[in-house]
Amino acid sequence: MRKLFVLFITLILSAATIVSCSTPSNKTSSTTSSQSTTSASGWISQKNPGYYQGSGLVTVWGTSLSDVFAVGTQGTIIHYNGKVWATMTSGTTDDLYGIWGSSSSDVYACGTNGIILHYDGKTWNPMVSNSAVIFTRIWGSSPSDIFAVATLGAIEHYDGKKAIYGSLPTAD
Numbered sequence: 001m002r003k004l005f006v007l008f009i010t011l012i013l014s015a016a017t018i019v020s021c022s023t024p025s026n027k028t029s030s031t032t033s034s035q036s037t038t039s040a041s042g043w044i045s046q047k048n049p050g051y052y053q054g055s056g057l058v059t060v061w062g063t064s065l066s067d068v069f070a071v072g073t074q075g076t077i078i079h080y081n082g083k084v085w086a087t088m089t090s091g092t093t094d095d096l097y098g099i100w101g102s103s104s105s106d107v108y109a110c111g112t113n114g115i116i117l118h119y120d121g122k123t124w125n126p127m128v129s130n131s132a133v134i135f136t137r138i139w140g141s142s143p144s145d146i147f148a149v150a151t152l153g154a155i156e157h158y159d160g161k162k163a164i165y166g167s168l169p170t171a172d
Contacts (some may be wrong), residue, residue, distance in 0.1 A: 046085060061099045061107075069119075071096035071109050077124065090117060090124050098138040098148065108158075110135035110148045116156070129156060129163065 055076035062068030066082025075092040077099075078085045090096070094115045101107030105121025114129040116138070129135075133150035140146030144160030157164040 046080075058095075058097050059099055061101060063101070063104050067104045069099055069101070069107060069109075071099045071111070075111075077109060088119075088124065091126065092117065097134070097136045100138045100140055100146070102140060102143045106143050108138050108140070108146060108148075110138045114150075116148060127158075127163075130154075 055072050055074045057070045057072035057076065057078070059072075060068060060070040062080070066080075068080040069088075070076075070078050070080075070085075073095045075090040075094055075096060077088040077090045077096065079088050080086075090109070092111075092115055094112045096109045096111035096115070096117075098110040099107065101119070105119070107119040108127075109115075109117045109119070109124070112134050114132045114135065116127040116129050116135065117124045118127050119125075129148075131154065133152065133154045135148045135150045135154075135156075138146065138148045140158075144158075146158040148156045148158075150156075
């Protein structure tokens with residue numbers, strides 16, 4: 001029970017950090033190229049291949065500087081190989097709000113309508129979830145210990161073989 005509460009608090013703090021990092025800066029660009037722009041503060045703005053499809057990005061996860069995934073609205077998934085971002089086929093138009101993996105060939109994404117996707121290093125495939133909730137975050141400690149949390153308190157746990165469904169703990 002305590003472990004789930006700590007996980008829930010961690011997810012809330014992570015969301016707050018993401019929101020605070022997305023605040024626009026008043027700094028102007030100092031360097032520009034066809035692929036990126038470097039601001040005076042050192043942040044590098046990179047070209048998003050999904051931008052032209054009208055999709056926004058929501059969160060990011062990666063294993064290294066040359067293996068980064070980002071997910072967003074309308075089923076958008078993009079991957080960075082250390083040089084360029086490329087779109088990936090998700091097989092869904094549902095908005096995606098969470099991404100986590102145990103390796104570059106074991107990645108999970110989640111979002112609206114109870115969608116949970118798994119990437120095996122080649123393709124993204126849907127997984128069965130319990131309901132049509134809006135999953136907002138996904139995290140795990142290993143391929144056999146993964147949690148997805150949703151609005152209205154739903155929690156799903158995946159043990160590497162099957163999902164276990166639950167809800168947020170209540171005060172005793």
